[in-house]
Amino acid sequence: MPHQRPDRSRPRLWEQHCCLPLLPSAAVGDLTRYRLGSYLSVNVGFSLHSSRDSLELLDLFRRDALSDGRFRLVGSIDDAWPAETLVPEDAVAPGDSTAVDPDELIALAFDLEDSGPLDGDLDNVELFYSLGVRSLLPSYNHANAAGCGCLDTEDTGLTAYGRDLVRTLNEVGMFADGSHCSRRTGLDISATTTAPMIYSHSNFAALWEHPRNITDEQARACAETGGVIGINGVGIFLGRNAPAAHADRVEAMADHIAYGAELVGIEHIGIGSDYSFDDFNEEIAENPEAFSDAYTRWGPIQWTPPEDLLGESTVPGLDEVLAKRGFSEADRAAIFGENFARVAREVWRD
Ligand SMILES: [Zn+2]
Numbered sequence: 534m535p536h537q538r539p540d541r542s543r544p545r546l547w548e549q550h551c552c553l554p555l556l557p558s559a560a561v562g563d564l565t566r567y568r569l570g571s572y573l574s575v576n577v578g579f580s581l582h583s584s585r586d587s588l589e590l591l592d593l594f595r596r597d598a599l600s601d602g603r604f605r606l607v608g609s610i611d612d613a614w615p616a617e618t619l620v621p622e623d624a625v626a627p628g629d630s631t632a633v634d635p636d637e638l639i640a641l642a643f644d645l646e647d648s649g650p651l652d653g654d655l656d657n658v659e660l661f662y663s664l665g666v667r668s669l670l671p672s673y674n675h676a677n678a679a680g681c682g683c684l685d686t687e688d689t690g691l692t693a694y695g696r697d698l699v700r701t702l703n704e705v706g707m708f709a710d711g712s713h714c715s716r717r718t719g720l721d722i723s724a725t726t727t728a729p730m731i732y733s734h735s736n737f738a739a740l741w742e743h744p745r746n747i748t749d750e751q752a753r754a755c756a757e758t759g760g761v762i763g764i765n766g767v768g769i770f771l772g773r774n775a776p777a778a779h780a781d782r783v784e785a786m787a788d789h790i791a792y793g794a795e796l797v798g799i800e801h802i803g804i805g806s807d808y809s810f811d812d813f814n815e816e817i818a819e820n821p822e823a824f825s826d827a828y829t830r831w832g833p834i835q836w837t838p839p840e841d842l843l844g845e846s847t848v849p850g851l852d853e854v855l856a857k858r859g860f861s862e863a864d865r866a867a868i869f870g871e872n873f874a875r876v877a878r879e880v881w882r883d
Contacts, residue, residue, distance in 0.1 A: 543843070543852050544862075546571040547614065547870035549668070549763040549805035550644060550712075550734040552813065555582070555590060561597040561604070563810050566839040569603065570637040572613050572870065574733070574805075577666065579646040580673040580823055584657055587650040591643060591664045598641050607642035607665050609883040614640070614874040641665070644733065646713060647673035648698055655701045662705050667881060668733055669702060670710035671695050672718055674823060681715035683744045684825045690717035691725065699725040706882030711735070711747070711755065712763075712805075719751045728880045729759035731873075734805030736764055736789045737796075741772035744827050749796055756797035759879065761872045763805025764789045766837025770807075774831040780848040782837045787854045790868060799864055803873040804851075808836050 548567060553559040553575055564573055577594065578587035598604035607613045643666045651657040658669070671679035671691065679695035681688045691699070699722055702709045709726050711719035712735045722730050732755055738746035747755075752762055764786050768774030771785040786804075793802040814833045817824050828834065844850020849857075855865050 543850075544866040544869035545614075546843070547803060547873040548573045548808075549731070549761075549803055549873055550574055550576065550765075550807055551805075552576045552807070552809045552811055553594070554811035555579075555586075556811075557593060559590075559594070559597075559810075561594055562601050564639060564641070565601075565603050567639060568843060569639055572607070572640040572642070572874075574642045574644045574668055576646055577643045578650040580649045580675065580677065581820060582647075582650045584650055584652040584654075587645065587661070588664070591661075591666070594641075594643070595665065603638055604641045605638040607640050607667065610874070610878050610881055611883075612640055613642060613667075613877060614870065642667045644668035644670075644708075644710070646670055647677065648679045648695075649673075649677060651698075653678060655698060658698075658701045658705045658707060662707050666707065667877070668708035668710050668731065669698075670712050670733065671698055671714060671722070673713045674825075676715075680718040680721065682718070683713055683715050684827060685715055688715040688717045690715065691721035696721070696725045700727075702726075703728045706880055708733070708877075708880055711751065713745065716748055716751060719747060720754050723751075723754035723758055723760075726758055729761070729876045730755055731760045731876065732762040732805075734763050734765040734767075734807040736770050737792050740789060740792055741770065743770055743772075744825075745770050752793065752797050752801075756801040759876065761801050761803045761876050762793055762797070763803045763873070764793065765805055765807040766842060767807050768835035769828065769831050774835050776833075776835055778835070779837075779841050779846070782835070783841055783848055783851050783854055786837065786842075786851055787858060790855065791858060794864075794868075799867060800872055800875075802868055804842075804869060806837055806839075806842055808838055808842075809834075 674682040680691040840846035
């Protein structure tokens with residue numbers, strides 16, 4: 534019987550990093566501001582959290598997602614990025630854009646921003662993996678037992694423990710992530726990993742010099758592992774932090790995508806918007822030791838919410854902006870999700 538692919542008028546999204554409030558009051562249902570059918574990786578802890586803190590958050594988020602009914606918890610790559618359902622051609626009117634899988638849900642996985650939540654025990658990587666954590670970055674902004682962070686003035690890269698951590702991530706099948714790490718730590722991850730590494734949410738320093746942005750050398754080293762760099766929509770990392778600059782931020786994301794595609798190839802570029810459903814500016818005010826004036830000097834941090842990213846607000850969405858710049862439908866599908874999905878297929882252990 535002839536079949537046709539569901540007519541998705543816009544590409545499916547693999548959002549490699551966004552943030553709920555790291556509190557029991559977090560509303561997991563808010564994540565449905567992303568379209569059903571998306572894959573989302575949601576943070577469950579950073580440098581200020583212990584294993585117990587992150588395990589409690591995971592338990593809460595997983596229970597809330599299941600009771601909400603619009604989520605599927607990610608175990609395998611098929612949960613994260615299922616093959617599109619083929620619909621019999623005679624069941625669908627030509628051009629019918631509603632022909633998508635009626636059982637579409639949001640695929641929900643988790644990530645850790647810092648190795649602190651391991652409590653120094655590498656066996657916890659396996660435990661977190663079993664609960665849906667699929668990505669971990671060793672050092673959030675500042676040095677820890679694993680290595681240096683991007684706000685450190687002295688950069689000695691990964692420690693011996695940090696290299697053991699990367700090898701453990703490889704064995705368990707979790708993404709080794711270089712975002713928030715120092716430049717040398719990022720390069721050391723590339724040199725140590727035997728699987729593709731990622732930068733889950735990092736832009737290019739060549740376009741906007743900021744310690745959270747990565748150098749061309751880091752980007753090339755990541756691509757050489759076969760990995761992907763997720764471009765974020767954070768005002769201070771794009772150099773577009775004016776509160777009203779919603780359209781500028783989407784355009785600037787496209788600038789970073791175009792730059793990365795030219796530098797390392799389009800197959801190594803994805804999206805990790807870093808959108809915060811929390812008031813992250815309060816988090817910074819309450820925990821100044823985890824940040825620096827590189828986070829506060831432009832005023833309250835502005836974001837690219839799902840509605841701006843997806844073209845559901847008053848500004849043109851990223852897909853439309855990229856199409857106008859000449860990116861083909863296949864290019865946009867790769868950037869929006871296929872690239873991260875390909876790397877997950879290689880790295881994750883089902
Ligand atoms: Zn982050």
